[in-house]
Amino acid sequence: MTGGLESALAEASSPSWTRRARAGRDLASSADVPEAAEVLLRLLLDAEDTAVTRRTAEALARTGTTAAVRLMALALVEADDSRSDWLRTGVHDARVAPDGVPDVVEACGKLAQDREESVRRGAAEISVWASGTSH
Template identity: 40%
Template structure:
């Protein structure tokens, strides 16, 4: 896929991330989570994780990132969690439980990802990784 094709595919979702409609912002978060490693997308995802207008956007974006089952997706959720207000933090915690708390195997996978983030350069991410990891031990 060329950069132009990539941009053409993502532009509607990048634009949708600022929509007044919560459903459009949530759909944008779900789609953009698949390409979270793109710097411009990462910034948008962080904003969607902390969406101040609707916690559904927060939860959908977080669940899509967590559904990647990789360090990057979890790191983005933990970074948002570290700066979230109480309501948003509750939604992010619920997303972690919804995606990563369905089975013993999920818990083990989450523990492995959190272990990798306990020494993250961002102290807030490291702190959140320790908090999530503690009850899993």
């Protein structure tokens, strides 16, 4: 594991919401690394602060990989209504950014064939958010 990844993994357990949110942003590009994926899922469902949920979802949406979107789909099926609203807001924030999130819809399409029904369900909802047809 690289020093940057280890540092971000450590930051994810900080009592500071800003440090946890930064960890989510820093780990997003490593969504396919099992240790990072586990921590990212926890950050998406952060019990302490919805800003962590929002910023981590935005970072994952900007990454746009299938692994990143899969984590958001898994979080979505576990999230309560409030948390799912903040997940959607994070995707929206990424979508309206100048560079947008063109890969998210494509990743959701790939996840439509995932072996887990919950991932397929979550990805279908995220696809709607990312395409801008609902918010």
